[in-house]
Amino acid sequence: MNQSRSFIFGRRWSAQLTFAVGISLVVLFSLIPAAGIFAISLTDIRSLPFIPIHFVGFENYSTFFSSAQLGYNLHALKNTFVFAISVTLLQNSLALLIAVLLNQRLRGRNFARAVVFMPTILGVTVIGLIFSLMFNPSGGPAASIWKSFGASSAFFGDPHLAMALVIAVSVWAGMGVAVVIYLAGLQAIPVELYEVSSIDGATSWQKLRYVTFPLLAPAVTANTLLSIIGALQSYQLIYVLTGPINPATQVLSLAIFTQGFGGAQGGAVQSQGYAAAISVVQFVIVMIVSVATLVYLRRKETSL
Amino acid sequence: MSELATTLPTPAAPAPPPRPPSGGGRRSVSGKVVNYALLALVVLIYLYPLVFLINTALKSNNEFFSNPTGIAKSPHLSNFSTAWRQGNFASYVLNSVLYTFAAAALGTVMSLMVAFPVSRGYLKHTRLWNVLFVSMLFLPNTLVTVFQLALRMHLYDTRLGYVLIMASGIGVGPLLISGYLKSIPRELDEAAALDGVGYLRYLFRFLPPLIQPVLATVFILQAIGVWNDIILATILLPDQAKSPVTLGLFAFKGTYVSQWSLLSAATLIVAAPLLLVYVFLQRYLVASAVGGAVKG
Numbered sequence: 281m282n283q284s285r286s287f288i289f290g291r292r293w294s295a296q297l298t299f300a301v302g303i304s305l306v307v308l309f310s311l312i313p314a315a316g317i318f319a320i321s322l323t324d325i326r327s328l329p330f331i332p333i334h335f336v337g338f339e340n341y342s343t344f345f346s347s348a349q350l351g352y353n354l355h356a357l358k359n360t361f362v363f364a365i366s367v368t369l370l371q372n373s374l375a376l377l378i379a380v381l382l383n384q385r386l387r388g389r390n391f392a393r394a395v396v397f398m399p400t401i402l403g404v405t406v407i408g409l410i411f412s413l414m415f416n417p418s419g420g421p422a423a424s425i426w427k428s429f430g431a432s433s434a435f436f437g438d439p440h441l442a443m444a445l446v447i448a449v450s451v452w453a454g455m456g457v458a459v460v461i462y463l464a465g466l467q468a469i470p471v472e473l474y475e476v477s478s479i480d481g482a483t484s485w486q487k488l489r490y491v492t493f494p495l496l497a498p499a500v501t502a503n504t505l506l507s508i509i510g511a512l513q514s515y516q517l518i519y520v521l522t523g524p525i526n527p528a529t530q531v532l533s534l535a536i537f538t539q540g541f542g543g544a545q546g547g548a549v550q551s552q553g554y555a556a557a558i559s560v561v562q563f564v565i566v567m568i569v570s571v572a573t574l575v576y577l578r579r580k581e582t583s584l
Numbered sequence: 585m586s587e588l589a590t591t592l593p594t595p596a597a598p599a600p601p602p603r604p605p606s607g608g609g610r611r612s613v614s615g616k617v618v619n620y621a622l623l624a625l626v627v628l629i630y631l632y633p634l635v636f637l638i639n640t641a642l643k644s645n646n647e648f649f650s651n652p653t654g655i656a657k658s659p660h661l662s663n664f665s666t667a668w669r670q671g672n673f674a675s676y677v678l679n680s681v682l683y684t685f686a687a688a689a690l691g692t693v694m695s696l697m698v699a700f701p702v703s704r705g706y707l708k709h710t711r712l713w714n715v716l717f718v719s720m721l722f723l724p725n726t727l728v729t730v731f732q733l734a735l736r737m738h739l740y741d742t743r744l745g746y747v748l749i750m751a752s753g754i755g756v757g758p759l760l761i762s763g764y765l766k767s768i769p770r771e772l773d774e775a776a777a778l779d780g781v782g783y784l785r786y787l788f789r790f791l792p793p794l795i796q797p798v799l800a801t802v803f804i805l806q807a808i809g810v811w812n813d814i815i816l817a818t819i820l821l822p823d824q825a826k827s828p829v830t831l832g833l834f835a836f837k838g839t840y841v842s843q844w845s846l847l848s849a850a851t852l853i854v855a856a857p858l859l860l861v862y863v864f865l866q867r868y869l870v871a872s873a874v875g876g877a878v879k880g
Contacts, residue, residue: 302697403812
């Protein structure tokens, strides 16, 4: 960029100093921890400060893949992918539909935009409680509907239903940002293209297929990538909705939390070296998946 | 990842002008009806849970169990005062207000301090720093290391430690400010410098009023993040007296597990400040979220 530009405010150290002060906390609490996670994954560090730390090499990783843990970890890994893929696909397709709808000239569309974005503001704890109420087995609206069909369910307590519900709530909660990105993409498409295709006699569907979709492809890439990365790492909503140790909704991020900080057990001295190793495994998975997704979507973009 | 950012669509203006629908003049009446039906469905799916929450908060617990989905007959406003008292929300709200304002203000100032010299090229390695700002969005899960750092720096279970750690999660702040600074001509810097304004005075006195909208956006986005945080608070603040309101609400849920009216009232107490702020800033926030999500 404009790297060679001269400094015009006299002494350059004033800029360097304020920059250093500004970046210091970020370096301390984001960058050093990010780099340090691999380092401490090679130790037996625990959740209390006065226990001596030993270098254990890749022991935490072999524990992760050991026969005692592998079943549990593969289960969490499977859940992670089920959750991430479902959320990504559902959220993106629904967000695209909603964005196309909210881009039409309709009364109340600004209100609808605001309402769809609202969960972004509310945060996981409030959303978690709202949906615990909605799917409360004794008296929530979902239970009433179920009952009218003569069925009953424990909802989040039902191991077969819990994951589907958690996915649905996550899609509901994350829709706002995805819709807003698609809307931005839609509004960046020049009106002239639609006018020209109208003159050429294109139908609505043809316009959608040959004008909107190709020009929206970068927004699809952005949204897919954002939601797949977010969903692979997300656990706060799962934690609030089904607790830290529910096997039906156990994901890798939640395992980091429970292994490192105890989750339900609370007081126990936790092996944080092992939790750090899970963080590294998760990071590698996120990187591989996001690079693969990016390459795939880029190729698709150019072929549209 | 910066490659991703450069090809993303440009964000919408705060109040985008209405675009004609893609259908041109031949859009049928039935198409309109379908569109309005879909719009109503979307609004219903998003508003109903909130309406149900408010309705439940206004019922007595007996009324809720005898008729869960019916409309509250006589509003039980006492649920709010009871929840407020029994959940000790006064102290939790006070904690949250403190954390939110301190961390968001600090985070915004930090974002300004790093974004300005980088976007203007007043430092070396501009490109490197830009890549860093983007890659910060893709860091591994650092809960364990942050916990260890806090523990060993004696910031564990301290308000100061929590605020510093929350403030350092500046996320897209520098990217947003850098983007906005492109609309402030560099000639302004030069004119100020020529008049003998120093760097610090320019950065902290002259610039903030000019870029107020983006500073407000960065502040609000970070404030939402801090107000809603539950994981770092769980990890870093075991002392209940220091708990933010999210932890207070979570504990309240554990205690009053089947008293849904009271729980709903407590949830609304936590959500109300956010909803109020949102009603006033909604248009502005939605637009800035686009900028935050897609700008690089």
